[in-house]
Amino acid sequence: MGRGKIAIERIDNATNRQVTFSKRRGGLMKKARELAILCDADLALIVFSSTGRLYDFASSRGMEAILERYQEAKQEHCGVLNPTSEAKQQSPGQPQGR
Amino acid sequence: MGRGKIAIERIDNATNRQVTFSKRRGGLMKKARELAILCDADLALIVFSSTGRLYDFASSRGMEAILERYQEAKQEHCGVLNPTSEAKQQSPGQPQGR
DNA sequence: TTCGCTATCTATAAACC
DNA sequence: TGGTTTATAGATAGCGA
Numbered sequence: 001m002g003r004g005k006i007a008i009e010r011i012d013n014a015t016n017r018q019v020t021f022s023k024r025r026g027g028l029m030k031k032a033r034e035l036a037i038l039c040d041a042d043l044a045l046i047v048f049s050s051t052g053r054l055y056d057f058a059s060s061r062g063m064e065a066i067l068e069r070y071q072e073a074k075q076e077h078c079g080v081l082n083p084t085s086e087a088k089q090q091s092p093g094q095p096q097g098r
Numbered sequence: 099m100g101r102g103k104i105a106i107e108r109i110d111n112a113t114n115r116q117v118t119f120s121k122r123r124g125g126l127m128k129k130a131r132e133l134a135i136l137c138d139a140d141l142a143l144i145v146f147s148s149t150g151r152l153y154d155f156a157s158s159r160g161m162e163a164i165l166e167r168y169q170e171a172k173q174e175h176c177g178v179l180n181p182t183s184e185a186k187q188q189s190p191g192q193p194q195g196r
Numbered sequence: 197t198t199c200g201c202t203a204t205c206t207a208t209a210a211a212c213c
Numbered sequence: 214t215g216g217t218t219t220a221t222a223g224a225t226a227g228c229g230a
Contacts, residue, residue, distance in 0.1 A: 001205035002226025008132050015197085020226080021137040022198090027224055028129050031207095032143075033106075035126055039119035040108050040148040046168050047133070048140040054171045067165060070144050073152040099222030100209025117215095118209080125207055129224095 021049055029057050042066055119147055127155050140164055 011017035025047060036043045036059035044066040045057040058066055109115035123145060134141045134157035142164040143155045156164055 001207095001224060003203060003205090003228080004226060005205070006136075006226070008135055010138050011136050016226090017137050019198090021133070021139065023225060024129070024133045024136070025139075028126070028133055030224090031122070031126050031129060035119070035122045035145070037106055038104075038109050038122070039115050041119065041123075042146040044142075044144045045130075046142045046164060048164070048167065048171075050138040054168070056168070066144060066146070069146065070152070070154070073146075099207060099224095101211075101220060101222090102209060103222065104209070113214095114209090121208060128207090 017050070025049075025055060029055070032057050033059075036060070042069065044070070115148070123147075123153055127153070130155050131157075134158075140167065142168070 011020060028047075029045065032043055032045045035041055041059065042061055043057075043059045044063055047055045049055070056063065109118055126145075127143065130141055130143045133139055139157065140159055141155075141157045142161055145153045147153070154161065
């Protein structure tokens with residue numbers, strides 16, 4: 001995009017990489033926020049720049065809550081404890097139905 | 099974008115919200131992957147749809163590693179243990195690091 | 197180096213199938 | 214209901230200050 005097209009591979013030039021990082025990070029954060037609002041999704045985004053700086057975004061329920069929820073979901077996913085819970089995932093307490 | 103412009107607010111129509119979620123989730127994941135590669139960043143993205151389904155993406159080092167790194171970084175941030183480490187982050191002996 | 201400014205490229209809202 | 218297509222809104226690479 002922009003004036004020219006670029007390949008998706010590590011940018012060698014450090015200056016350029018830094019500039020691109022700032023711009024795309026901003027864009028990604030914006031998109032993340034939009035998705036969370038538009039679709040009422042729970043979302044967490046964590047980014048470490050190559051210089052080690054941390055940037056993050058989390059939807060309204062907060063980062064901690066989402067990370068916890070993630071750990072729980074993962075456990076289920078791997079352990080496959082309740083086939084039932086899977087089957088029910090799409091309708092439960094969400095009246096928004098369809 | 100697309101054929102018409104939309105406001106950034108929760109989409110009421112459930113069907114439309116679901117469609118938009120799928121599309122934007124895909125786009126967001128793609129952007130996240132590009133940022134990680136282009137800028138050699140360490141990145142984690144966690145998304146829960148409003149129906150409760152989990153989707154995630156993590157750069158090469160893996161989700162676990164990134165979440166741990168996040169916890170550590172947060173501690174530092176809040177506790178402010180090492181002013182030194184902060185001060186050194188942006189210029190010192192890091193020609194362009196990686 | 198950081199900030200703005202376009203020309204372009206990409207993502208995507210609707211329309212179709 | 215779910216995959217394609219299309220025209221347009223939005224993101225952004227390269228510059229210039």
